Amino acid sequence: MMNLSRKAAVVGVYEHPTRFAPDKTVYQIMAESLKGALDDAGLTIKDVDGVAAAGIGGGMGMIGLCDYLNLTPNFVDGTNVGGCSFLVHTMHAAAAIAAGLCEVAVVLYGSQISSARFAIGTGGGGGGGDAPEQFDGPFGVTTVGSYAMVAQRHMHEYGTTSEQLAEVAVTMRLHASMNPAAKYRDLITVEDVLASRVISSPLHLLDCCIISDGGGALVITSAERARDLKKKPVYILGAAETVRHGGAGHRDYLENAAAQTGKLAFERAGVKHADIDMGMIYDSFTITVISQLENLGFCKRGEGGAFVSGGRIRFDGAFPINTDGGGLSSNHPGMRGIFLVIEATKQLRDECGPRQVKDCKLAIAHGTGGALGTRHAGATLILGNQ
Amino acid sequence: MPDEKPKKYSKPLPHLDEEIRPWWEALKRHELYIQKCRDCGFTRYYPRALCTNCLSSKTEWVRCSGRGSIYTFTVTNQNQAPGFRESLPYVMAYVDLDEGLKMLTNIVDCPPDQVKIGMPVEVVYDDVTPEVTLAKFRPAR
Numbered sequence: 001m002m003n004l005s006r007k008a009a010v011v012g013v014y015e016h017p018t019r020f021a022p023d024k025t026v027y028q029i030m031a032e033s034l035k036g037a038l039d040d041a042g043l044t045i046k047d048v049d050g051v052a053a054a055g056i057g058g059g060m061g062m063i064g065l066c067d068y069l070n071l072t073p074n075f076v077d078g079t080n081v082g083g084c085s086f087l088v089h090t091m092h093a094a095a096a097i098a099a100g101l102c103e104v105a106v107v108l109y110g111s112q113i114s115s116a117r118f119a120i121g122t123g124g125g126g127g128g129g130d131a132p133e134q135f136d137g138p139f140g141v142t143t144v145g146s147y148a149m150v151a152q153r154h155m156h157e158y159g160t161t162s163e164q165l166a167e168v169a170v171t172m173r174l175h176a177s178m179n180p181a182a183k184y185r186d187l188i189t190v191e192d193v194l195a196s197r198v199i200s201s202p203l204h205l206l207d208c209c210i211i212s213d214g215g216g217a218l219v220i221t222s223a224e225r226a227r228d229l230k231k232k233p234v235y236i237l238g239a240a241e242t243v244r245h246g247g248a249g250h251r252d253y254l255e256n257a258a259a260q261t262g263k264l265a266f267e268r269a270g271v272k273h274a275d276i277d278m279g280m281i282y283d284s285f286t287i288t289v290i291s292q293l294e295n296l297g298f299c300k301r302g303e304g305g306a307f308v309s310g311g312r313i314r315f316d317g318a319f320p321i322n323t324d325g326g327g328l329s330s331n332h333p334g335m336r337g338i339f340l341v342i343e344a345t346k347q348l349r350d351e352c353g354p355r356q357v358k359d360c361k362l363a364i365a366h367g368t369g370g371a372l373g374t375r376h377a378g379a380t381l382i383l384g385n386q
Numbered sequence: 387m388p389d390e391k392p393k394k395y396s397k398p399l400p401h402l403d404e405e406i407r408p409w410w411e412a413l414k415r416h417e418l419y420i421q422k423c424r425d426c427g428f429t430r431y432y433p434r435a436l437c438t439n440c441l442s443s444k445t446e447w448v449r450c451s452g453r454g455s456i457y458t459f460t461v462t463n464q465n466q467a468p469g470f471r472e473s474l475p476y477v478m479a480y481v482d483l484d485e486g487l488k489m490l491t492n493i494v495d496c497p498p499d500q501v502k503i504g505m506p507v508e509v510v511y512d513d514v515t516p517e518v519t520l521a522k523f524r525p526a527r
Contacts, residue, residue: 134400134401134403135400138398138400138518139491139522140470141478141490142464142465145462145465145478149458149478149480150458152459152503156503156504198463199463200460200461201463203460246431246488246490248428248431248432249420249429249432250486250487373458
């Protein structure tokens with residue numbers, strides 16, 4: 001089997017600064033992000049021969065996007081598996097580049113979910129056409145409720161506390177305070193999290209990600225071409241994707257996609273947990289971080305609450321996580337996987353200013369899409385600057 | 387009671403697909419079934435035509451005792467979807483059926499602050515429309 005490690009690199013990134021953009025279309029946000037990422041790489045739209053995106057239009061959204069951008073690429077990926085889609089796109093783009101299907105692939109995201117006043121976590125309640133939705137929609141499943149059931153079980157089995165969950169939110173806010181683009185930058189305390197209203201027990205309002213507009217773009221090319229571009233290449237060392245669901249009724253809900261993708265990504269990258277300098281760990285909710293860290297193998301099952309406490313996950317701690325402020329404080333336009341790759345890349349290029357992780361050589365990005373307590377996809381990327 | 391039905395039922399309704407019509411019809415008779423593969427013995431919920439373990443379509447319908455225990459739950463205080471926003475708070479839960487499968491459902495006839503993981507529960511049939519009955523659970527009596 002072909003090893004993808006170091007065959008491709010992220011050479012351009014751009015996080016759209018907007019958090020509220022009722023005056024733009026999602027296509028415009030994507031095009032502005034594309035320009036930003038190509039400028040960052042020192043490339044132009046004429047170099048682009050691969051396009052990936054999620055969350056635009058209906059089932060044939062990729063055709064409309066290519067029409068809008070006037071692109072006729074050799075590689076198209078419209079995989080939509082929720083928030084982690086962009087990590088999946090990065091892996092697919094690396095594979096396509098390694099296989100010679102294209103040379104410069106871009107991954108695009110744009111969303112106006114905030115200005116459209118769409119309730120991401122507490123809306124819905126089923127009614128969709130997917131087979132499993134017939135068996136959970138009628139009971140009022142919400143996104144936050146699905147994660148809340150994981151948190152409740154975690155507390156029951158391991159004695160994890162609301163204070164430990166709150167540590168995640170407090171740390172993300174600290175990081176956001178050092179990110180000028182973050183939506184919420186005022187520091188909060190564990191007490192503030194516990195005093196916020198309970199949305200779906202045991203999760204409080206401040207255990208939940210914020211809702212913003214936003215967008216971003218990545219430029220990915222071959223390791224060979226990357227060496228001649230403007231910025232220091234960030235190599236894709238290991239990548240993996242999978243799905244978890246009800247398992248026909250046999251599921252253990254404290255095990256998630258990260259257990260499979262983490263193991264595969266580490267094997268494929270040929271590195272160890274102790275080698276990793278920082279993590280971008282999808283923080284749709286505080287429990288998401290704790291459960292993913294356990295499943296990725298950074299601590300044992302049940303130890304996630306203690307792991308995130310005591311400053312370990314601060315930008316200056318032993319294992320910094322989500323230095324941009326995460327979905328809990330910086331931005332969450334519905335699917336924030338692209339920002340995991342963008343911030344990890346900036347950290348590996350030493351571009352993060354006051355929140356820069358010292359001597360950052362290896363980073364892990366893990367995303368979840370869908371809902372941890374019902375069904376979700378997961379994807380892991382291990383990125384390095386050498 | 388939190389689970390009292392609004393005058394007009396506005397929560398999402400399942401599609402009553404032909405694929406598993408016998409399952410929905412059994413619920414209407416207030417009977418709950420899981421499926422078991424006649425070839426490999428693998429049990430499954432939710433119901434579907436083919437075994438997910440061996441893709442056999444030979445299916446035995448196994449009548450459930452209707453008993454189980456709460457695997458996990460959440461008290462939902464916020465849901466903006468029609469039907470649910472009028473019935474807050476409500477309890478969503480996975481019940482571990484005595485037959486060994488987990489089922490997403492609602493816990494009813496119990497104050498939300500009394501619901502606990504491990505609590506023994508029994509099925510109650512909620513005839514939400516003339517066509518659709520949902521299997522919900524209450525503390526075992």
